[in-house]
Amino acid sequence: MPEETIDQKLREMAEHRGFKLVKSRKRKPGTGDFGKFGLTQADGKPLLGMGEHGLTASADDIEAYLRKGSVSTWKASAENAPAGTVPAEKPKRDVRTNDDTEGPSVIRPRSRHGDARNAGVRQAAPESRKAQPADEPKPSAKRVSPTSTGRKFAPPEARPHARVTAQPAPAPVPAPQLHVRAAKPADAAALAKLLAQLAHVEIDEPGIVRSLEAARKSNGGMVVAEWGTLVGCCAWALIPTIQYGLIGRITLIMIDEDHRRRGIGTNLIEAASAVIGKAGCTRMEAISDIEIRNAHGFFRALKFEQTSYRFAKPLDRDS
DSSP states (O other): OOHHHHHHHHHHHHHHTTEEEEEOOOOSTTSTTTTOEEEEETTSOEEESEETTEEOBOHHHHHHHHHHHHHHHHHHHHHHSOTTOOOOOOOOOOOOOTTOOSSOOOOOOOOHHHHHHHHHHHHHHHHHHHTSOSOOOOOOSSOOEEOTTSOEEOOOOOOOOOOOOOOOOOOOOOOOOOEEEEOOGGGHHHHHHHHTTSTTOOOOHHHHHHHHHHHHHTTOEEEEEEESEEEEEEEEEEEEETTTEEEEEEEEEEEOGGGOSSSHHHHHHHHHHHHHHHTTOSOEEEOOOTTSTTHHHHHHHTTOOOOOOOOOOOOOTTO
8 A cells, every 4th residue: 555545544543533643754764763653642642652762653553553442432332321222213193083082192002913004004105106107297407496585596597608719829930040151252241340340450341352352262261150140250371381381370260249159169160170171281270369359268278279479560562
C-alpha cells in the first residue's frame, strides 16, 4: 500500500477515536525516526510512540492500538446494556368497529388466528404493489414544487450563450538572421556610413568602390555582415614576404557600435580566414587599430599572438 494511503488510513482511524496522529518529519531513510508514528489525545497528551528522542511506533503498532481500542469500546458498551432490553415498539393503532361506542380506547390482544391473517395480508401487500399497471403517467421533467406561500415557480430555462470566435493571433515577425557574404559595389553607401565611426578616416562612396576593385585585382577582398542591415565588414590583402612567403593580412575589421559583442566579428574573421587559406597562405596577420576599443583583446581571444608593433606615417605624393 502506498505511504500516502497508509498515512490517510491511520489518520482517519485516529480522528474517529478522538485521537491525533503524529508522523515523523524525516524524509531521508535511515535518519532519526524516519517512517515512525505517534499517537496523542486531542489535548496533546501522549498515548503511544511519543519518545524523548523522537517517534517510536510503526504503522502496524498504531493500527493495532486503534483497532484494539475500538473492540474494547464496543465490548464495554454491550456489557453495560441492561439484560433483556429490547427496542420499544411503536404504539399500535386502535381499530374500532361500527359497534364501538365512544369512550376510552381499549387495546385488545390479538389472537393467533388474527396474527396469521394479518401476516397473510402483509405478504399479499407487496404482490399487490407489483400488480399495479405499468403504464402510469410519468412525472414531468419540469417538476413544480409548492412554496410556503402557495405559489408555484418553474426553474428558469438556460439561455444559449453566443459563440465568440477567437481571432487568430498575428504571426510573429521572424527575428533577423546573421548573414556573411562577399562585399559588392552596391554596399558602398552602407560601408561609408559604417566607416564614418572611425576618426581620421574620410572616404566617400566612389572611393569605396575604387578600393574594392583594387583589392579584387590584387587578390585581396572584403566580406560584410548583414543583420537586417549591414552591421560589419572585414578586409584583407595578400602580401608576399621574404621570411614567411605569401601571408594574408587583415587590414580592416569594423563592427557597428550598437551591434558589438554579439559574435559578428568572430564570424567575419572565420569567413576571411577560409578565403585566405584557399589562396595558399599559411600565416595570417591582423592589424589592430588603436582607435577601436578592445580590438587587442578581441584578437587575443581568437588565438592571435602579438609578434610586432606597426608604425605608419603619411607620404607626400608630390615628393
